[in-house]
Amino acid sequence: MQYLNTSLSCVTFPLLILFPQQSGLYEYKIYGGLADCPPELCADVYMDLDFRKQWDQYVKELYEKTYDGEKIIYWEVKYPFPLSNRDVSFQAFCFPCSFSPGRVWVFLLKSVSVPQFPEKPGIIRVQSYKQSLAIESDGKTGSKVYMYYFDNPGGMLPSWLVNWAAKSGVPAFLKDMQNACRNYSKST
DSSP states (O other): OEEEEEEETTEEEEEEEEOOTTTSOOEEEEEEEETTOOHHHHHHHHHOHHHHHHHOTTEEEEEEEEETTEEEEEEEEOOOTTSOOEEEEEEEEEEEEEOSSOEEEEEEEEEOOOTTSOOOTTOEEOOEEEEEEEEEEOSSSSEEEEEEEEEEOOTTOOHHHHHHHHHHHHHHHHHHHHHHHHHHHHHO
């Protein structure tokens, strides 16, 4: 397992990287904090799909539908030319857990294959995606964050390119989320 420090504006996240031999792709774990972003606000920003379309530059399409009582999220991710966009359908579960002295918001996301979201021509379907996120108060005005992330974007991308993009993209996502938290009340 590798250990990297990734500096964000006012927060340093240790980034742990696990290299599973089977896929050739890294799995990421990040521990850190988001300054001036209370956990309730982080949870709202993370699960507000309409707001996500405003602050996440990689969202092309993002919406939720309910099938047989199950909520499924469809997300098309923009990739730069000449690469093909990717899409994924997944289930997302969010639940607060109360512990003394406070509360932890837990998010579990995992790709699912459902016939209601068939593959689209020209877009590569992500078959393997999973993310876990836990957010709790830092005891002040911010949040402590733990995030686990893995996806296999498929297609003919070399693993070194996928690993490089995820290595820089995962910390950048949290920086973007911190900025989104600061702008959330202004947009809703």
